[in-house]
Each structure stands twice: as C-alpha cells, then as structure tokens.
Amino acid sequence: MTPGMKKYKLKTGYTELVQCLLQKGKNVIAPKYSGRTLLFAKIDNAADAVLPDKYVNTVRSAKEFMFPVTEPIVEFSYGNKDVKVFDPVVEADEKIIVGLRPCDAAAFTVIDDIFNYEYKDEFYFTRRRNAVLITFACETSDEACFCTSVGLSPESPQGSDILFKKNSSGTYIAYTNSEKGEMVIRQAEELFEELTESEEENNSIYEEVSRSMRKPLDTVKIKEWLDKNFESTKWDEYASRCLGCASCAFLCPTCHCFDIVDEVKYEGGLRRKNWDACQFPLFTLHASGHNPRDIQSKRYRQRVMHKFKYYSDRFNKTLCTGCGRCVRSCPVNLDIYQVVSEITMEGVENE
Amino acid sequence: MSNDIRQIAHALLSEGKVSSVIGYAEGSLKGRVQTLIAHTAREAEKFIFNENCVNNLAVYLTKSYGLINKDKPAAVFLKPCDIKSVTALIQEHQLRREDVFIIGLSCQGVKNGNVMAGKCMGCSIHNPQYYDAIVGETVEEKEPGISDPFAKVKEIENMTTQERWDFWMEQFDKCIRCYACRQACPLCYCEECIVDKTQPRWIESSSHPIGNLSWHLIRAFHLAGRCTGCGECDRACHQNIPLSLLNMKMGKEIFELYGYRPGMDTEAKPPLTEFKMEDSEEFIR
Amino acid sequence: MNENFEPKIAAFVCTWCTYTGADLAGTSRLKYEPNVRVLRLPCTGRIDFSLVIKAFENGADGVLISGCHPNDCHYNAGNFHARRRFAIFRKLLEFTGIDPNRVQFSWVSAAEGAKWRDVVNAVTDEIRKLGPFNEYQKLIHDSFPFRHEDSGAEEISEKEQVENVK
Numbered sequence: 001m002t003p004g005m006k007k008y009k010l011k012t013g014y015t016e017l018v019q020c021l022l023q024k025g026k027n028v029i030a031p032k033y034s035g036r037t038l039l040f041a042k043i044d045n046a047a048d049a050v051l052p053d054k055y056v057n058t059v060r061s062a063k064e065f066m067f068p069v070t071e072p073i074v075e076f077s078y079g080n081k082d083v084k085v086f087d088p089v090v091e092a093d094e095k096i097i098v099g100l101r102p103c104d105a106a107a108f109t110v111i112d113d114i115f116n117y118e119y120k121d122e123f124y125f126t127r128r129r130n131a132v133l134i135t136f137a138c139e140t141s142d143e144a145c146f147c148t149s150v151g152l153s154p155e156s157p158q159g160s161d162i163l164f165k166k167n168s169s170g171t172y173i174a175y176t177n178s179e180k181g182e183m184v185i186r187q188a189e190e191l192f193e194e195l196t197e198s199e200e201e202n203n204s205i206y207e208e209v210s211r212s213m214r215k216p217l218d219t220v221k222i223k224e225w226l227d228k229n230f231e232s233t234k235w236d237e238y239a240s241r242c243l244g245c246a247s248c249a250f251l252c253p254t255c256h257c258f259d260i261v262d263e264v265k266y267e268g269g270l271r272r273k274n275w276d277a278c279q280f281p282l283f284t285l286h287a288s289g290h291n292p293r294d295i296q297s298k299r300y301r302q303r304v305m306h307k308f309k310y311y312s313d314r315f316n317k318t319l320c321t322g323c324g325r326c327v328r329s330c331p332v333n334l335d336i337y338q339v340v341s342e343i344t345m346e347g348v349e350n351e
Numbered sequence: 352m353s354n355d356i357r358q359i360a361h362a363l364l365s366e367g368k369v370s371s372v373i374g375y376a377e378g379s380l381k382g383r384v385q386t387l388i389a390h391t392a393r394e395a396e397k398f399i400f401n402e403n404c405v406n407n408l409a410v411y412l413t414k415s416y417g418l419i420n421k422d423k424p425a426a427v428f429l430k431p432c433d434i435k436s437v438t439a440l441i442q443e444h445q446l447r448r449e450d451v452f453i454i455g456l457s458c459q460g461v462k463n464g465n466v467m468a469g470k471c472m473g474c475s476i477h478n479p480q481y482y483d484a485i486v487g488e489t490v491e492e493k494e495p496g497i498s499d500p501f502a503k504v505k506e507i508e509n510m511t512t513q514e515r516w517d518f519w520m521e522q523f524d525k526c527i528r529c530y531a532c533r534q535a536c537p538l539c540y541c542e543e544c545i546v547d548k549t550q551p552r553w554i555e556s557s558s559h560p561i562g563n564l565s566w567h568l569i570r571a572f573h574l575a576g577r578c579t580g581c582g583e584c585d586r587a588c589h590q591n592i593p594l595s596l597l598n599m600k601m602g603k604e605i606f607e608l609y610g611y612r613p614g615m616d617t618e619a620k621p622p623l624t625e626f627k628m629e630d631s632e633e634f635i636r
Numbered sequence: 637m638n639e640n641f642e643p644k645i646a647a648f649v650c651t652w653c654t655y656t657g658a659d660l661a662g663t664s665r666l667k668y669e670p671n672v673r674v675l676r677l678p679c680t681g682r683i684d685f686s687l688v689i690k691a692f693e694n695g696a697d698g699v700l701i702s703g704c705h706p707n708d709c710h711y712n713a714g715n716f717h718a719r720r721r722f723a724i725f726r727k728l729l730e731f732t733g734i735d736p737n738r739v740q741f742s743w744v745s746a747a748e749g750a751k752w753r754d755v756v757n758a759v760t761d762e763i764r765k766l767g768p769f770n771e772y773q774k775l776i777h778d779s780f781p782f783r784h785e786d787s788g789a790e791e792i793s794e795k796e797q798v799e800n801v802k
Contacts, residue, residue, distance in 0.1 A: 035591060240388050245534035280530075296415075327380065635741045
C-alpha cells in the first residue's frame with residue numbers, strides 16, 4: 001500500500017454510505033440506470049445507486065465529470081455597438097463520485113498530464129480539484145477487461161481518494177489515499193471506525209479476478225514494434241474492418257480529443273469544446289481540403305500509436321487503463337488488445 | 352455449415368472469380384464475431400457462420416471501404432435480411448450488380464448478446480431470395496416469433512403528445528453524438544453527412560438538447576422509405592437509444608401510405624423519389 | 637390559454653404561386669394577421685424539412701409551407717414530391733411528441749390572394765390556440781445558456797482577451 005494511506009472499516013453497506021453523504025448535503029454522482037444503460041449520474045435517492053458488486057463497469061466512464069461531452073469555453077453576446085465576451089462559469093461545487101472502478105480512477109492520473117501540457121486547462125482542473133473519487137475494487141470482471149495488462153489491477157489505488165475493498169467476511173475497508181479522501185471519512189465519521197491491527201483485511205477474490213483476466217501485455221515490446229512500423233500492411237488489415245464509428249474513443253476514459261465550435265443563437269452564442277475522435281475523417285481535414293489521415297487505416301494507426309507510443313514518448317505513460325469499453329462497444333469486435341498482442345507475436349514482420 | 356462456407360470462399364478466391372470475400376470469423380469475446388475480409392484462398396479457412404453472426408456485412412459494400420469498383424466483384428456472405436440492404440444499395444446506384452457476388456445464407460435467427468436479436472423476432476424470410484450462390488440447407492420458413500412487429504411503435508403512438516416528447520427527450524439526452532449509428536448503417540453512405548456540414552451548419556454538433564433532437568429527426572427522416580430494418584444502428588448505440596423505433600415508424604407510415612417495403616426490388620423507385628397524382632393530401636389546406 | 641399570445645410563424649413559400657399570391661393579397665390591400673414571416677424559395681420541392689427544424693430551433697411556434705396546386709408546379713412535379721415528403725415528416729414529428737398541427741401545408745396559387753389571407757388567418761388562429769412552443773423554447777434555452785450584458789456578469793476586458801490569447 002502507498003505510504004500515508006489510512007484504513008477504516010465501514011460499519012454499514014454501500015447504500016447507507018451514499019445515503020449518509022446525501023444527508024450531509026453532498027453532491028453525489030454514482031452509477032445509476034437510465035433505462036438499460038448504466039451511467040454515472042447525480043443521485044437524489046440512495047436506493048438508485050447501483051451496488052458496486054452488481055456491475056462490472058458503467059457504459060460511459062466518469063471522465064465527463066471533468067471533461068464534459070460539451071462545455072462552453074467562451075460566452076458572447078451582441079450589445080448595441082460591440083460584442084461582449086464573458087468567461088463561462090465552471091461549476092466549482094464539490095462532487096463526490098462514488099462507485100468508480102480502479103481503471104477509471106487511474107485514467108484521470110493519466111490524462112492530467114495532457115491537460116497540463118504547455119497550457120493548463122482550467123476547465124478540467126477546476127472540476128478535478130473539486131471532485132472526490134471513491135473507488136470500489138472489482139469483485140468481478142468480464143472478458144473484455146484487461147487492466148492487469150497495462151500495469152493496473154482490480155484493486156489499484158492509483159487516482160482514487162478512497163479505495164474500498166471487501167475483506168473476506170464481506171466488510172468494506174476504506175483505504176484513504178489523499179486529504180480529500182480523509183475529509184469524506186471525517187464527514188461521514190459515524191459510519192466508520194479505525195481498523196485495528198488484528199482485523200482481517202485480505203480477500204483472495206481480487207487476486208482471483210486478476211487471474212481470470214486476459215494475459216498481461218508487453219507494453220515495451222508493443223512500443224518497440226510501433227516505433228518501427230509506422231508504415232505497415234498490418235494497419236490496412238486491421239482497419240479494413242473498422243467502421244470508423246469512434247465508439248471506442250467516445251467511451252474511453254483516457255481519450256481526450258476535442259473539437260471547438262462556435263454556436264450562435266439570437267443575439268449571442270457560445271464557443272464550445274466538444275468531444276471529438278481521431279476515427280473521423282473530419283478530425284484532420286484541413287481548410288485547404290487536404291486530409292493527412294484520409295483513409296481509415298491511418299486513423300486506426302493513430303489510435304493505437306497514440307495509446308501505446310506517442311503518449312508514452314511524451315509522458316512515459318500508456319494511454320490506456322484496460323477498462324475494456326472499446327472492446328465491449330465495438331460493433332465489429334475490432335479488439336485493441338488482440339491487435340497489440342498480435343503485432344508483438346513472433347513472425348509479424350518489422351517493415 | 353462452416354465447411355460449406357469455407358469451401359465456397361476458397362473456391363471463389365482460388366479460381367480468381369472475386370477480388371475479396373467478406374464474411375464472419377471467430378470473435379474475441381463470447382457471443383461475438385469479427386468481420387474477415389479475405390483476399391487469398393489461404394484465409395478462407397477462418398470463415399464461420401453461427402447464431403452470433405448478427406452483423407450486417409452489407410456496410411462494407413459502400414464506397415468508402417474500397418472493396419467495390421474493382422475489376423472483379425467482391426463476394427459477401429449475407430443473411431436474407433442483409434440482402435435487402437444490398438438490394439437497396441443497388442437500387443440507389445451505390446453499387447453495381449456486377450460488383451457484388453452475393454453468397455446467401457439461410458438463417459434461423461441470430462443472437463445479439465444472449466438473446467435473439469430484435470430484428471429476428473418479426474422476421475418472416477429465412478431463406479435468401481436474391482443471390483449468386485447459396486450455402487447451407489434450406490430452412491423451414493416459419494411465422495414471425497411475435498404477432499406484431501410494430502407493437503413497440505404502437506405503444507408509443509398510443510401515448511399522449513407530452514408523453515411521447517418526454518420519452519424521446521429522455522432517450523436523446525443520452526446521446527453523445529458519436530455517430531456510431533450512422534457509421535454502422537449500410538445506407539448511411541453519404542461521403543459528407545449533413546451533420547458534418549459547417550457552411551452553413553445545419554445541425555449543431557454539440558451534444559445539447561437542440562443538437563441531439565435535430566440529429567435524430569434528420570437521421571430518421573433521411574432513412575425513411577430506405578431503412579431495411581437490419582437493426583445495426585440499435586446494436587451500435589452503446590447508450591441503448593431505441594433508434595430503430597424511429598426507423599420502424601417511418602417504414603410503417605411509408606407502407607400504409609404508399610404500399611412500399613424497402614429492399615425488395617432493385618428496379619423499384621424509392622417512395623420519396625416518386626409520387627402518384629392521387630397521393631393523399633388530407634393535411635393540406 | 638393566453639389570449640394575448642402572438643405566435644411567430646415561419647412561412648416557406650414557393651416563388652411562383654404562393655409568393656405571388658401573397659403579393660397579390662398585398663396589392664389588393666387585403667388585411668390579414670401579421671404573424672407570418674414569409675421566406676421565399678424556388679419550389680415546395682426545395683423546402684427541405686431541415687428548414688422546418690431550423691425554424692423551430694430559432695423560436696418559431698409554427699411553420700406554414702405553401703406552394704402551387706397539384707399540376708400547377710412551375711417545375712412540373714416539385715409539389716408532388718413535397719406532398720409525399722411532408723405527409724411522412726408530419727408523422728415523424730407526431731411520433732416524437734411534436735404536435736403536427738404546428739406544421740401546416742397549403743396550396744395557394746398566384747391568383748388566390750384571398751385564399752392566402754384566409755390560410756394565414758386560419759393558421760395563425762390554430763397556432764395561437766396551441767400556444768407558444770414552450771417545449772422547444774426550453775430546449776433552446778437549455779442549449780444556449782449564454783449571458784447578456786444586463787446579467788451583471790463580469791466581462792473580460794479587451795486587455796485580458798489579448799493576454800488569454802498569448
């Protein structure tokens with residue numbers, strides 16, 4: 001465990017924890033069903049928050065609470081003579097995001113780097129500062145999960161303010177990882193008690209989950225191959241079946257590309273930052289009409305390169321936390337794990 | 352059946368009759384299949400067909416994939432329902448008949464995840480009607496599994512105006528404008544989609560209520576009289592927006608008013624590109 | 637219903653028949669409701685349903701589409717195509733919870749100045765009865781939450797704007 005982490009025992013269940021936070025007037029975000037779709041949403045009634053042992057993961061990651069699907073970055077309105085420009089108000093209220101998975105919490109620590117690269121994105125960091133991330137270790141996984149392949153595990157504390165794990169008798173133990181996490185524990189102190197030395201903490205379930213997952217990837221070897229194979233017929237082969245739908249990028253907790261558009265209505269308007277994806281031809285279309293990534297194989301290559309090479313060149317991190325959303329959502333089952341493990345297999349030519 | 356599939360793919364490729372064969376291969380997840388585009392006879396052994404082959408491979412016959420307009424046709428494995436999409440593409444001059452070699456597959460319904468796909472519930476054609484070659488035994492034609500394929504559409508029709516509005520607003524609110532519905536659709540083949548046009552900007556690309564509503568209205572209407580009901584939009588939508596309900600409603604109205612069903616006849620004119628003098632005009636003052 | 641409510645109606649008309657008919661209504665000094673904003677297009681066949689959506693997006697409470705009578709189309713068949721398209725489009729609006737009566741359709745010829753007056757009066761009356769299109773206006777409001785001068789928000793000075801760019 002990371003030094004400085006403190007441990008507490010949760011005396012109640014998950015719903016009571018959510019209930020308690022709500023009673024304290026907290027803004028709680030947790031996985032909740034909208035029809036058949038499990039999404040992070042504001043919780044008004046603790047019973048709506050789906051229990052962490054009842055899902056593998058949400059359809060969309062929690063990145064939209066730091067980096068929304070669409071957000072205004074400038075507001076403007078026409079006066080009598082001139083245009084007035086305003087900074088939008090970024091909601092700075094505290095959000096407690098409960099029920100995250102380790103892969104999603106870790107994703108924030110990965111994309112923090114890019115949002116702080118050359119220019120600090122205050123829209124992102126204002127929300128980031130005001131969000132408390134409360135993670136629940138995974139008691140189940142599905143076939144698409146591969147966090148263990150990219151250096152994480154079903155119980156990684158990376159990025160979480162508090163990580164909850166069940167001990168073998170089914171009691172949740174909270175491991176705080178930051179002052180923000182400690183604060184939440186203090187605010188809900190009636191639910192927690194200090195963990196005594198003698199108490200059982202371990203639970204083999206997390207190791208079992210790890211073992212059931214896909215075999216670890218050799219990210220070093222992958223990068224070596226990518227370093228040498230910007231031009232490879234492999235890209236055509238993989239991309240030939242890609243529909244270019246970008247479900248992978250939209251659901252990815254680490255994909256962070258956006259488009260900027262101006263929208264005008266009546267006597268004013270907004271400049272907005274919208275999610276965008278490298279899988280669209282429009283993403284790189286120049287005003288001249290030239291498109292450097294004019295075919296899908298170049299766009300698919302970009303996706304894989306960005307995840308396993310470019311990001312690692314720049315920040316020494318893999319832009320993937322193995323949440324498996326891209327694998328689950330791809331309509332044609334183009335599986336990035338399969339792709340990157342295949343390219344590192346013996347016999348795949350280095351061109 | 353998988354043997355027959357491999358045989359025909361192998362024969363077509365080794366005899367040089369086709370430039371490629373588009374079919375299904377084992378997926379990486381339980382219950383999922385992958386697309387395999389084979390260019391050599393050696394690859395043909397990976398082809399399969401089973402109850403998980405829900406994908407409509409007709410989407411690969413649109414121009415952007417570069418598999419058509421070659422000196423030889425592209426062969427593609429198609430279920431009876433998928434053949435309708437090819438028919439529609441030929442009808443709309445997106446595909447020349449001689450550019451495609453249709454290998455029809457008899458089908459008793461496929462699964463989407465663990466359950467039978469929605470499109471199969473109301474299906475009444477289990478054997479290919481229009482093909483160049485056919486694989487597998489003819490299966491018994493059976494009545495649709497559900498009595499009324501439009502039951503869900505009717506359920507919404509029976510709501511009040513306000514209830515319908517609330518229902519769709521809740522659905523569209525989930526939309527994150529990834530356009531997976533468009534990309535998965537074999538008939539959304541426009542090289543530049545109206546939603547990507549910026550001069551002028553017809554549909555706001557931001558995921559806000561106005562942009563989402565306009566996108567879904569326009570998507571549904573652009574498919575009116577064209578959608579063959581393959582359900583790929585529904586399957587591609589990870590937010591589970593019931594997109595095909597809008598398409599089904601359009602199909603239902605087109606049939607009631609103009610007696611037309613899409614994807615049945617390569618020579619027929621799509622209903623919104625033609626007219627009859629006596630068309631109903633009860634709504635016109 | 638608010639009796640004082642004056643609906644905004646966008647009228648998309650064809651240049652050959654209805655526009656000329658509306659012109660005739662004007663030159664004949666016929667009085668009619670001032671709620672319609674006439675937008676002239678070459679033919680009803682040119683009136684894309686996206687224009688109707690755009691009208692609602694810009695705050696219209698209703699839309700009127702009007703062109704030549706059947707067999708009178710300057711381009712022979714534009715109005716026949718439009719008739720099919722709008723028959724279906726109305727069904728889509730209805731299905732998504734928009735009252736199809738907010739989109740009205742009429743045939744008004746170049747000689748029918750009086751019919752134009754009657755159509756406009758009747759349509760205005762009907763939309764007035766339906767009331768303001770609050771549902772759509774709420775969407776506009778929710779989608780465009782920009783501030784105005786009078787909201788007391790702090791404006792970014794020109795100097796700051798320049799600095800931000802740097």
